[in-house]
Amino acid sequence: VQLVQSGAELKKTGESLRISCGGYGYAFFGYWIGWVRQTPGKGLEWMGIIYPDNSETTYSPSFLGQVTLSADKSVSTAYLHWSSLRASDSAIYYCARFGGRSRTDNWFDSWGQGTQVTVSS
Amino acid sequence: QSALTQPPSASGSPGQSVTISCTGTSSDVGAYNSVSWYQQHPDKAPRLIIYEVHKRPSGIPDRFSGSKSGNTASLTVSGLQAEDEADYYCSSYAGSYTYVFGTQTKVTVL
Numbered sequence: 001v002q003l004v005q006s007g008a009e010l011k012k013t014g015e016s017l018r019i020s021c022g023g024y025g026y027a028f029f030g031y032w033i034g035w036v037r038q039t040p041g042k043g044l045e046w047m048g049i050i051y052p053d054n055s056e057t058t059y060s061p062s063f064l065g066q067v068t069l070s071a072d073k074s075v076s077t078a079y080l081h082w083s084s085l086r087a088s089d090s091a092i093y094y095c096a097r098f099g100g101r102s103r104t105d106n107w108f109d110s111w112g113q114g115t116q117v118t119v120s121s
Numbered sequence: 122q123s124a125l126t127q128p129p130s131a132s133g134s135p136g137q138s139v140t141i142s143c144t145g146t147s148s149d150v151g152a153y154n155s156v157s158w159y160q161q162h163p164d165k166a167p168r169l170i171i172y173e174v175h176k177r178p179s180g181i182p183d184r185f186s187g188s189k190s191g192n193t194a195s196l197t198v199s200g201l202q203a204e205d206e207a208d209y210y211c212s213s214y215a216g217s218y219t220y221v222f223g224t225q226t227k228v229t230v231l
Contacts, residue, residue: 044212058217062122094166099178104155104214105154105214107173109172111167111168
């Protein structure tokens with residue numbers, strides 16, 4: 001199992017951005033993929049999850065409306081999208097796979113390498 | 122949803138044990154046997170070391186153990202080794218298909 005994320009991004013406030021997470025070595029469509037934000041001041045934050053087979057999503061209340069999760073199972077890739085970036089979105093973003101098939105009582109058993117997003121004015 | 126509460130730091134000498142607590146509420150840690158723990162070395166991605174409160178993924182040494190009592194989960198690292206120096210995070214299912222992480226605990230091997 002391997003998750004490979006897109007490279008670092010340097011953007012300006014108000015710009016849009018989409019970062020990606022490709023899954024390899026397993027049936028990508030059948031496992032939930034989550035996104036996690038890491039900032040120096042706030043540690044790890046659970047953002048949301050998506051099921052690639054039908055693109056069903058669940059968002060953390062803290063991130064609902066702030067980002068959009070999507071997936072394209074034909075290319076085994078999940079995406080995290082911002083329509084209008086803010087400086088506070090500067091962070092490392094990780095994708096990770098749920099180890100079990102359920103949306104409940106689960107855990108992240110494989111992680112991507114992380115994508116650094118820097119937003120400046 | 123508030124982050125689960127972990128101590129900011131913990132330390133021990135090689136060979137000793139260190140225990141990290143993870144305190145939540147009756148809506149997350151106390152409600153579900155769905156606590157996991159992650160280890161993160163500097164500039165690396167987190168790594169799963171404990172899931173479902175006490176289970177270890179393959180490849181994780183049995184020096185790592187987990188438990189839960191009420192609203193508090195704990196991770197114990199026995200026989201501390203230099204390579205155990207890292208940041209540790211707990212996580213719990215919080216209902217409504219959402220999850221929450223704990224605050225960072227930095228473990229130092231003296």
